[in-house]
Amino acid sequence: MTNTEIFEKLTNAIVTQNIAGCVQLTQEALDAGIPPIDIITKGLSPGMKIIGDKFEAAEIFLPQIMMSAKAMSSAMEILTPELEKSKVEGEETGLAITFVAEGDIHDIGHRLVTTMLGANGFEILDLGVDVLNENVVEEAAKHKGQKVILVGSALMTTSMLGQKDLMDRLREEKLRDSLKCMFGGAPVSSKWIEEIGADATAENAAEAAKVALNIMK
Numbered sequence: 547m548t549n550t551e552i553f554e555k556l557t558n559a560i561v562t563q564n565i566a567g568c569v570q571l572t573q574e575a576l577d578a579g580i581p582p583i584d585i586i587t588k589g590l591s592p593g594m595k596i597i598g599d600k601f602e603a604a605e606i607f608l609p610q611i612m613m614s615a616k617a618m619s620s621a622m623e624i625l626t627p628e629l630e631k632s633k634v635e636g637e638e639t640g641l642a643i644t645f646v647a648e649g650d651i652h653d654i655g656h657r658l659v660t661t662m663l664g665a666n667g668f669e670i671l672d673l674g675v676d677v678l679n680e681n682v683v684e685e686a687a688k689h690k691g692q693k694v695i696l697v698g699s700a701l702m703t704t705s706m707l708g709q710k711d712l713m714d715r716l717r718e719e720k721l722r723d724s725l726k727c728m729f730g731g732a733p734v735s736s737k738w739i740e741e742i743g744a745d746a747t748a749e750n751a752a753e754a755a756k757v758a759l760n761i762m763k
Contacts, residue, residue: 549580553589556621560593563613565620572621582628586658587752590621594654598701598732615654622661629665639666640693640762643685645673647698650705652731658751659697659730666755668695679712686721694725695758703733710742717743726761730754 547555552575559568568590575585597614600606642663646656653675664670671689673681677698686696700706709729716722727744739747745761748754 547574547578549575549578549584552578552580553584553592556585556589557593557596560590560614560617561596563610563617565613565617568617569620569624572624576624576628582625583662583752585621585625587750590618591658591750594618618654619657622657626661629661639668639759640695641671641689642668642695642697642758643671643673643682643689644697645677645682645699646675647700647705647708647731648676648678649708650700650702651675652699652701655701655731655751656699659699659748659754662751662755663697663758666759668758679708679715682712683715683719683721686716686725687719690721690724693762695762696725696727697754697758698727698729700729700731700734702731706731706733706738709734709738709744713742713744726758728754728758728761 552571556568556571556575559571572585575589576582594614597606597611601611644656644660644663646653656675660670660672671685673685682696686694698709700709713722713727728746728748729739729744730747734747736747746757748757
């Protein structure tokens with residue numbers, strides 16, 4: 547199979563909730579010498595985007611999303627050690643505090659971004675999903691004086707609105723200038739980032755790692 551064919555089959559495996567097929571194809575892709583990041587961004591992630599779009603259109607329901615997420619997670623179990631092998635060494639990149647916004651439990655994108663940040667040399671503090679803003683502020687205060695970037699995700703417009711509240715709280719606690727803030731998720735746009743006074747957004751996990759490295763320089 548060509549690389550393009552492998553990517554198409556990986557995408558289809560995610561969309562059809564084919565866990566065993568996803569695992570097999572991921573291993574085949576690695577054996578073929580395809581970089582792990584390409585397997586994620588060109589094969590797995592497009593499948594999850596299709597699943598997300600189908601869910602928004604009420605064409606599928608939560609059980610299908612959970613099965614596709616399990617297929618994705620099974621593939622990531624194979625890919626994460628490979629990403630670690632290529633981990634950037636040398637200059638300290640900083641601490642990435644990652645989380646999914648309050649009221650939101652969509653964690654596939656969050657886990658991908660967290661994995662990619664770790665693979666690019668960041669120390670990771672993963673707060674998990676449905677995280678209260680006050681908990682994020684509390685953790686940021688604990689690490690004041692360090693090189694810190696907050697990386698939050700929100701897959702719903704309602705949970706995205708909490709990002710503005712978080713930025714306001716950081717300013718109130720005199721923490722805003724001591725760290726960087728990056729947010730992502732389907733409803734998040736560059737215009738929104740500018741409106742709330744954050745630093746950056748990214749369209750996918752690979753880009754998120756690059757953007758994070760750039761703004762932490």
